Amino acid sequence: MSETLQATDVERQDEDAAPEETGDGAAERSSGSTEDLLVQEGDIAGDYLEQLLDLLDYDGDIDLDVEAGRAVVSIEGGEDLEKLVGPRGNVLESLQELTRLAVQQETGVRSRLMLDIAQWRAGRRAELAELGKTTAEKVAADGERVRLHPMTPFERKVVHDAVAAVAGVHSESEGEEPQRRVVVFRQA
């Protein structure tokens, strides 16, 4: 496996980290060895998080998967897990960041792993998709651009996807993290 890793990948930690917005098209062209790497990512992440749950004495089942070219780690269990989600998912985002670093530490490759806890992302995804759709429809009807509130890269991607499904509008992100937000325009 390690012969597929390139030395340049190790140095990429300082690149701008908004991997969720890089589109999944490239990732879907993954080869078999990429699949192996993603399975390995999940295993490393699972160990890292399981030991954390053990230390905290939180109940949680860890499920590992590979979806759309990235490793997905889901934790479900008791009420304690809400603490690992936090207000507006901020603890979840931080834990995902640390888990990606722990994976990169072992593989030498930057990870795009997605962590979900207590199905927070699934619920948030549905809310955001609805927000994207209703905003796009309003912009298509009124013609006035709408700037949404600041969101994480994950949240923005869900909104962009929902807007893209509505005819006559398009969306862009503007501003700097953590104030980066989606703007929806009517197409000229």
Added chain:
Amino acid sequence: MSLLADALEHLVRGIVDHPDDVRVNLVTTRRGRTLEVHVHPDDLGKVIGRGGRTATALRTVMAGIGGRGVRVDVVDTDR
């Protein structure tokens, strides 16, 4: 209480080149409680991260698991 220190130590060990050199001490002063993170000098950059991003993530997770009001300091042992 040392649960917080143990959890932080685990989180940091996973992201550095020298996990055996990671120590987290909980110290109490009149100004409150602080988790002091000691790492190998070569790992300081990793624990702090670009623009303090990794240190911020560690603080956010510690606040989430009950360490609200507890400071997290990455100690520069190279001095």
